[in-house]
Amino acid sequence: MICSYKTFTRNYTQRRLIYSSTKIIPKENLSAPAYKPEIVEKNKYEEWKTKRIFEAKLNSENNTFSIVLPPPNVTGKLHLGHALSSTIQDVIVRRQRSIGQNVLWLPGTDHAGIATQSVVEKYLKTKQNTDRHAIGREKFTEEVWKWKEVHGNTISEQLRLLGCSLDWSREVFTMDEKHMDAVNTAFIKLYKKGLIYRRKTLVNWCNALKSTVSDIEVENKTINGPTELMLPGYEKVVKFGLIYNFVYKILDSDEEIVVCTTMPETMLGDTAVAVHPEDTRYIHLKGKKVVHPFRKTTIPIIFDRFVDMKFGTGVVKITPAHSKVDNEIARHHNLPLLQVINEDGLMENAGEFNGIKKYDCRVKLVDTLNSLGLLKSVSPHQMTLPICSRTGDVIEYLPKEQWFLSCSGLNKKARQAVEDKSLKIEPAKFEKNWFNWTNDNRDWCISRQLWWGHRIPAYKCSADKNIVWIAATDELSAKMEASKYLRTVPEEIMAERDTDVLDTWFSSGIYPFAALGWPNIDERDYRKFYPLSLMITGHDILGFWVHRMIMLGMELTGNLPFNKVLLHGIICDSKGAKMSKSRGNVIDPIDIIKGISIDGLKEKVVTMHKDGILNEEELKKAISYHKSNFSNSNGIPACGVDALRFTLLSNDIKSHFVSFDVYQCHANKLFCNKIWQSIKYTQISYEKLKETSEEVTVEDLTYFDKWILSRLANMVEDVNKSLDVYDFHLATKSLRTMIYNEFCDIYLEATKPGFDRDDIKTRYAHAHTLSAVLETSLRCLSPFMVYLTEELIPKIPAFETNIIHNFKDQEKDYFDFPNSKDFKIWKNLELEKKVNKLLNTIFLIREVKGFYNVPNKIKSSIFVKTTDDKLITDLNRNKIIVQNLSKSGDIKINESINAMVVNVVLDKDTEIYVEISSAVESTAIKEKLQKKINKLEDNLLKLEAKLSSNHYINTVSEISQELDKEKLISKREELKRLRRLI
Template identity: 65%
Template sequence: MLSTCRNYTALHRNINWRHICGTTNLIKKEDLPATAYNPEIIERNKYTQWEESGLFTPEENSRKPNFSMVLPPPNVTGKLHLGHALACTVQDVIVRRQRSLGHNVLWLPGTDHAGIATQGVVEKYLKSTQNKNRHDIGRENFVKEVWKWKEKYGNTICNQLRTLGVSLDWSRQTFTMDPKHTNAVNTAFIRLFKKGLIYRKKALVNWCNALKSTVSDIEVENININEPKDILLPGYSKPVKFGFIYQFAYKIYNSSEEIVVSTTMPETMLGDTAIAVHPNDDRYKHLIGKRAIHPFRKNTIPILADDFVDVEFGTGAVKITPAHSKVDYDIGKQHNLPLLQVIGEDGLIMNADRFNQLHRYECRQILVQTLNDLGLLREVKPHQMTLPTCSRTGDVIEYLPKEQWFLSCSQLNEKASEYVKSGKLRIMPEKFVNNWLHWTNDDRDWCISRQLWWGHQIPAYKCSVDKDIIWIAATDEESAKTEASKYLRTLPNSINCDRDTDVLDTWFSSGIYPFATLGWPNHHSNDDYKQFYPLSLMATGHDILGFWVNRMVILGLELTDKLPFSNVLLHGIICDSKGSKMSKSRGNVIDPIDVINGVSMEQLKDKTYAMHKQGVLTKDEVKRALDYHKSNYSGTKGIPECGVDALRFTLLSQDIKSHFVSFDVHQCHANKLFCNKIWQSIKYMQLSYAKLKIYDGSVTRDDLTHFDKWILSRLSEMVEIVNTSMDSYDFHLATKALRTFMYNEFCDVYLEATKPGFDNDVKMGYAHAHTLSAVLSTSLRCLAPFMVYITDELIPKVPTLETNIIYNFNDANKKYLEFPKTEDFRIWKNSSLEKQTNRLLGAVNLIRELKGLYNISNKSRHSICVKTSDGTLVDDIENIKPVVLHLTRCSNLVYETDTNKNYVRGILDKDTELYIEIVGDKIENIISTARNRVEKKIKKLEEAVFKMEEKCSNSHYLNTVSEWTQVSDREKLLTKKQELQHLQRLI
């Protein structure tokens, strides 16, 4: 019997179905869904209700198994982009399913202070509003301005994440500059310092002159220059030329010989302290050990031998500048060469007499001319080069020697490497294990200090008495003096003490994020730390495996004696539909809010110009963006409204574990139509239930029809694929299984197959009712982690049965809906029935194709003739003849053709031909025209298939085209082959 809908606590509203079995009053008109799916209405206010009900907060003192994750903290000044949307949707799908599987879930949100990014934004703001920079107002006032900015704009991305439906526990939200996190950062630094792992030394760093700070390797963008190019740099009034190689000569001391070297940065020769050649290079063997005259310093530099020299590159002789090249720095250490710095932190030349105080690129022009005047310049010619630039400012990175704080990583990385090799730390997908081993095999130490004003000021003090100096890590000045007195052997009050003005690299503070957010270092009294640390999973982009995941592991092991997590899921970088990485320079960036709400071409244009006015886009980037919009969205007059659910489903329809994850707006809109299909299926179900008449007998499993059993078998298959795929994080397989089942099999086939039963057979109608209730409830639950809003709206609208003969979910008194389990549905798997039905549906689809080809209307019911030697097929058709006629929209089915009627033929297989009656005037013309049309399509497809096969087998294509493009092309080829096969059946 039909019953009232259960009261789904917190997540689902109660729908008060009238409990009058067998009457047309079962479904009230006001309970029916709206005519069509409207995401804006469905999504309105739901998230607020979820959050206020505490739905995303883990239970205290729960006996459920725990599952915990932290959201990789987005920048506090950030705005939601598709990369965020992908990362958050991946994690949200995971945690929502874990809750529905019975786990007590903590998913912790937070934002990162993002030192460089935030400081840059506020500096731009000060410049545009007050025409001042941070130096004009001083450090204290500048930090106050940053806090004002954070309070005003800092929660923008958090609110946008709410829009995306992510089920974070906002009651535990953190910020990396909060007092608790700052205390954790200071504690971590001091403990590592006392262990001897943090030390201070002079070394080569990435220096951005525009920022006046060191930057991490991830903030260095290497630009390939293939031909001479003018680039306008920050602080310059005219462009600087790049893409040339300069050859000049060093004269050999006490000899008439010379040695010619090559460089793309001639001004750095002012800091040359040696020349290197390969020990086996016969051209220079006689010069090894001799000295060359430096033309501007009037001293000599050694000519040394080293295997690192490439004899094929340039002249085979290499100038060595240890103070301004990372490679040369290492060579210099091996050969005990002096470190001569000739470029200062202000970008001006130093320690070079006549060239001092010139900007390095002004110096370049003068120096090259001077070398020419001295007769030492040999050649200047175009040359390919890689230019390191700051991703934040666009300025060219200088490599400068600077006293900095470093974390010794050798032993820490060795331990991190062993954890992966032993399987204690699992990295998914496994292809990134090699990246991990490569990173952990690098014995370079980590520079953790930055010359910024916004961030965690390093808790280190320079303590001195006369010329005696010692650095102490401490929480405050008094503690530093007390500690320093032990080494300086004097009273604390007689010690001069100055705190380091540098701040810590943001990656350091985010490296302790997994345990600091859960209460470390006061973890002994913190229940969250005891309950949820280590984390169950860390999910993030593969591009920060070394920069962030590695740092979390080494710091977690050292400071907590535990792995911060034992599983790492790495996802790809978001790309457009053509596989190109999204970037401002390409103009292909898509705002996810525009996808959710829709945006017209005119609005896209206005937004692009506004971003140019704000300084976000250059003129060239504006042009590329507008061209991209025109070529991709003009057909739809902009980006159509898709809604959150369609966006989430589309993001996970690609393999997230590949290097790049493509996103197609048009596919997203198609998934909105999929949402509408689901919406209409609920409406159909409710209207069908309303047709049910009173039935006093019982319905058993034996009463289920052929198509009831078929859809339950397909449901069993779908549930298994979804569970298996979600367990292995192959979400694209889960979404494909869901879409195929719900769209193609359930909506397009099964619902149509139930119409005769609901209309004509009471007992059959009740069998369908049991099936519909179980199938819809099950499939919507499987869909729920992906499409959070529409499933929340529709699951309560599925009338249940007090004793469903198929399946009843045990949701009573539960906070979350139960997720379907594979083993509960295996009983319905029936492979032989599926094989039978596939053959039947093949026949139905062929009839539909023939009707379409010959423009046979569904309104005029025609006859079908089946000619087959397959007796089983005949029996199957006869058993469900009314359904076959309904699905094909035909009136009669025979097995011998009537000679008085005209038929057109289609080939099902070698044993079976299908015919459909064709009536009307000029039948021969109709048939001839249709066949000509098909033959032209076949010819065109055959040509296309031939060209694609030729292309995909070409060795140049296989060696040069990206893996993503090759996979995409193979899928297109398979699709065209299938289309060709379908057409060939019709003639």
């Protein structure tokens, strides 16, 4: 009899008998005897693309779910950070599709102005022995486009390899014509609102880039004492962490004052010295001047309350052209700016030091001061060094006219969005960082002195000596607008377009809406999928990107671009160290997927060194890391895509750091094989079924059938709850526990006696359970292991109707995700409690046999002394299964013991006695066990003391603390197991 699932549910709840079909649906056999990722993954992605199953539907009436892939650099290659972020997104969107949502996951790549220009410049130098200045801007731009066409799709192809279900029909590149139009529109709109302005001020200048960088691209590095750094453009190290005290002579006096500085070369641009107005040491110098020893001119002594009387000598040199603090002071005192370092990092307006590199000048200048008797001392000193996060060069502050975005008003709105809960940041601990960003009202310098990028849509318009800057898309529009201000006809106006480009983060900031068609608000994608449902990215670019998207999205579209942000951690190695070239611990995900020998790893990093990607020190560290971590396995074993994805999400992605262990990944490949073998076992088991006219009902399900269904119901609930709140590590843990430990290790073994007997109903009950549990489990697993589940779900043996659950049509483009409420009827906590005690009995027998080296081939007798009537009943009903799972002989309950045994306590009601060989010296083994317990207890006490100390809590990184906590839990569990054996 065939019935619908609703009928089945209603009847079951009314305790009626439910009947199932015994007609088996033919299924294809497995393609190999064991799991081989290279076979399973082959051609599947191309099939998905051909079916266009990842494309969002404009005419769908289903609820929409939309996200964008944070666009990786067009120069990029897949690294573990990309793999983590894209796997998180893919799991989310695959599940959303499988519960009926109309999903858009939009792919794209970023033109990456600085990174791409650097790569192409290096390419031109290596291949053509030329540079951009030699070939000119137009030709250089052509070369970049050529390079992009040849090399720019690498990371997109690698994302396909990773199984990412992106809608490639909508792929975006941030230099596409539509995106360029959106960038120009955004700039002009913001300019007309008065939010973008141009002014001359001190900017962060990177000599290595020959460009300005924004404040948030500057890392303030603390130098605690004399420190040597290798900087771009220098062949020798440059020493920092020193303070130089030198003399300024008072004009027309024998007096002198001592000033101190960490950057002596900037004294060539000093235009004043300053003291505190209440400093009694210097009050008599009011109105006096000092003589500049190199310019042979005088500079004033000024009085300003910003000076710290207690620091150094209480006298401060003022260099307005090269210090932001000094620049502010100069404005208050009307001091001139004298620029002595140019955009190439060379000295200018510096007399005898002209044309020298600034740090070479430092050495020469200090020697000269010393020879003139003006150098008083050089001593160690703590300082903060501004470093360009992109090049590692020391930032110079230079006066330069640039474009800025006013941020105070935009920040207020962005801050308010989180305060009133219209924007949710998850995990909430990062809200503090959000408020730090939005409370920083420094304006954003958005112009860059590059050739590759979005050229600023602004024109310098002049008539006679009058000049006005106009934001416009073309020269004619600029002249028309300028004529209103210059009071002349457009034909008499000269218009010159700005040669600078916009900061890449500006175009990235409008990406969520520009990628969907803005400024054309009638664009169907924009109307249907904007605002986005969610933004997923690393917490390290909360300020760089998320902050900018919120500011620009609210201002330009009137909406938050998304209402929720999920921030994930930064990828680290298995020891908790952040992956970086400088540490040598970077692991290529492609090497994890396909495998690579230790020689292959070495050859790879040597090539990277030759190509200039790694320096000599980074090469040595990489080779050393590979030797210490991968020599024993002769490299990295091939793990496949699914094991990589599953491993990445087996850690708490909301932690500050996410550790990755190659060997855990390989263990998950073995987990894939375990699943493969379970399908194989199920197929073989179905072959043992004989045709029957008997009716198979729910009442025919066995004790272990009902237990595994209860565990299945728990797993489905846990996975759904975990995925709803992005706790992927809890979902993967629940899946692995259910499939590996409970289904494969226990339930499959428990079905073997049933399939070997002639009880037809038991065989069919097992068969229905196997099919339903595998089908449900693999559907829950499918967002994580995309290739394996695609391969196996259609091959799970099945009946026309299953007494447990009937899934919807398998011919759909993707598998429906199991709903928790559909499986609640199988929950049986009382049964689980009973089975747990039975299993604990089995596990204890196994432990004893293992500890006393009793081989499984020796079927030792087991004696159980218990007053627990439920356990007695369960042992008697499942004796064959207990024997099978514990690899033991006869199970004797409350009988006299007539053999040499060791006994262990299960609980207050039950003791277990395991027969051992007469050759085993149980006393010696127990003494050895006690020593092991004592040692473990001692180690635990030390570890607990370490983890609770204030020094440890305040100084050790979060990821290391998490790893230590896991170690503590593991050791406690081990101690608990060992104590049971005494």
